[in-house]
Amino acid sequence: MRNWILPEYISDVLPSEARQIEALRRKVLDLFACYGYEQVAPPLIEYVESLFTQDDSALDLKTFKLVDELTGRQMGLRADITPQVARIDAHILNRQGVTRLCYAGSVVNTRPDGVLSTREPRQIGAEIYGCAGVAADVEAVELMFAALALAGLSEPRLDIGHIGLFDALADAANLQGNQRAEVFAAIQQKDVATIQETTAGIPADLQAGLLLLPTFYGSSEVLAHARAKLPQLPRVLAALDSLELLTLALQLRGIVAHFDLSELRSSYYHTGLVFAAYAKGFTNAVARGGRYDSVGEKFGRSRPATGFSMDLREFSALPFPSLRAGILAPSGDDAALRLAIHELRDAGEIVMIDLGVVASEVSIDRMLSLQDGRWQLVPIVKV
Numbered sequence: 084m085r086n087w088i089l090p091e092y093i094s095d096v097l098p099s100e101a102r103q104i105e106a107l108r109r110k111v112l113d114l115f116a117c118y119g120y121e122q123v124a125p126p127l128i129e130y131v132e133s134l135f136t137q138d139d140s141a142l143d144l145k146t147f148k149l150v151d152e153l154t155g156r157q158m159g160l161r162a163d164i165t166p167q168v169a170r171i172d173a174h175i176l177n178r179q180g181v182t183r184l185c186y187a188g189s190v191v192n193t194r195p196d197g198v199l200s201t202r203e204p205r206q207i208g209a210e211i212y213g214c215a216g217v218a219a220d221v222e223a224v225e226l227m228f229a230a231l232a233l234a235g236l237s238e239p240r241l242d243i244g245h246i247g248l249f250d251a252l253a254d255a256a257n258l259q260g261n262q263r264a265e266v267f268a269a270i271q272q273k274d275v276a277t278i279q280e281t282t283a284g285i286p287a288d289l290q291a292g293l294l295l296l297p298t299f300y301g302s303s304e305v306l307a308h309a310r311a312k313l314p315q316l317p318r319v320l321a322a323l324d325s326l327e328l329l330t331l332a333l334q335l336r337g338i339v340a341h342f343d344l345s346e347l348r349s350s351y352y353h354t355g356l357v358f359a360a361y362a363k364g365f366t367n368a369v370a371r372g373g374r375y376d377s378v379g380e381k382f383g384r385s386r387p388a389t390g391f392s393m394d395l396r397e398f399s400a401l402p403f404p405s406l407r408a409g410i411l412a413p414s415g416d417d418a419a420l421r422l423a424i425h426e427l428r429d430a431g432e433i434v435m436i437d438l439g440v441v442a443s444e445v446s447i448d449r450m451l452s453l454q455d456g457r458w459q460l461v462p463i464v465k466v
Contacts, residue, residue: 092195092202100399102406104205107395108187110233115209118226120185125167127189131159136166136352136378145192160191164206165375165392166352172212173379173386181213187395197367201396208372208392212379215387217325220356220374221332227370227391228338231360234398239360239369241338244346245326246373247355248309251318252292256285266293270345273297288314299344303330309344325356352378356389369397408448409433410460411440423451423458 089095096104112122130151135142145162161167164186172182187207195202209226211219224241231239249270253263262281269277275294282290292313299305310323330340346357357373372391379386412424414436427434435447442463452461 090202092200094201096396096399099406100396103399103401104395107234107398108205108207111207111230111395112185112187114229114233115185115226118183118209118222120183120209122185122187123168123171124186124188125161125164125171127191128158128160129167131157133170133382134159134161134163134166136169136375136381139352142166142352145194147191147193162190162192164188164190164208165210165378165390168210169212169375169378169386169388170382172210172388173382173384177384178213181211181219183209183211185209199366201394204394205396206392207395208390210388210390212386212388214389215376217328217332219387219389220325220329221336223372223389223391224329224333224338224358225336227358227360227372227393230393231362231370234369235401236360236362236369236398239362241333241340242346242359242361243326243329243340243342244344244357245322245355246353246357247322248296248313248319248344249293250354251316251322252289252296252314254318255314255316256282256289256293258282258285270296273345292319297345299342301342303327303340303342305342305344306330322355329356358391365397367397369393406446407433408446409435411435411437411442411447411450411463413437413451420451420453420458 115122131143131146131148134146142162147160147162149158149160150156151158168184168186172178172184176182185208187205190204190206192202192204207230209223209230211223228239228241249267253266258266265281266278269275269281270293275297278294278297279290282293295309295312299309306323306327310320313319313323326342333340346359352375353373354376355374358371359368360370362369370391370393372389374387374389376387377385378388410427410432412420412434424434424436434451435445440447448463449460450463451458453459454461
């Protein structure tokens with residue numbers, strides 16, 4: 084067996100893809116900075132206790148684990164950066180007001196999210212801590228759309244759900260343990276028969292509400308239908324109120340929302356609003372986000388939070404401006420030559436010293452040539 088073969092769903096990132104990923108990373112981080120987000124860089128590896136915001140079996144399964152040779156404690160390779168950012172906000176920064184944080188880095192998953200997915204996504208995201216209002220959710224969605232525009236996606240589709248609707252009905256019905264998990268999974272899969280079978284014996288109005296959740300799919304009219312048909316529980320009404328406010332605010336920004344009130348899968352720790360962006364030509368969502376209130380509770384400080392993330396590697400196949408052709412310069416210690424190279428690089432040109440360059444293997448179209456006592460640019464003619 085060849086020992087250099089990579090594991091399944093793990094791949095090298097070659098020059099053109101790496102350049103595209105890095106260029107987009109810089110653009111998106113600059114965009115976040117314009118909105119007031121401060122960048123943080125959590126470690127790739129931590130003790131497992133710090134990698135989860137709660138007892139989260141799904142995220143636990145996605146996390147590679149190993150033993151720390153220094154302490155004997157169990158460590159994990161992060162499968163998601165948001166829990167780490169929540170720790171930074173709650174435990175290290177400990178600010179009183181609203182905090183905007185962003186990040187970019189690799190995560191590693193024990194299993195891919197889909198057939199065409201990688202187990203080493205390049206996650207980039209932005210999060211707002213300390214604001215429970217809809218205005219924070221509006222900013223998160225607006226910023227997500229701006230980031231997707233930088234990636235070349237001009238018309239992504241926005242799908243919105245709200246986990247609070249399920250939680251309100253399940254809590255009122257006292258669904259717990261395996262029963263709650265089975266109903267939760269069945270609603271995501273729009274499996275009405277399983278929902279009906281699993282909820283047999285709960286109050287009829289609550290069962291009817293759970294059976295209705297998979298049917299609420301479409302435009303903003305869905306919210307009116309849900310308000311008319313779901314049990315009038317305070318938490319149900321509050322969730323629908325927040326979705327209506329969000330819809331109106333997004334419309335003012337030219338963003339049209341579609342709704343799927345059985346969409347509960349945005350991530351493992353979300354507590355309310357969940358949203359995802361989809362685009363033509365992509366199998367999976369190109370970005371996901373939502374609200375995860377009380378996310379810092381495990382780290383000693385409960386704070387409302389909202390945000391989104393996306394995988395930079397998802398966009399590496401999109402059309403991207405070609406790398407500008409470079410300049411080939413001879414190797415040598417001539418002061419005038421070194422000065423000419425320095426000035427060209429300061430002007431943004433790519434200058435490669437000729438240490439054995441094969442012109443057909445790199446992108447160059449000019450070279451520095453000594454003519455009439457001066458170093459001048461001359462075109463390279465490729466045969």
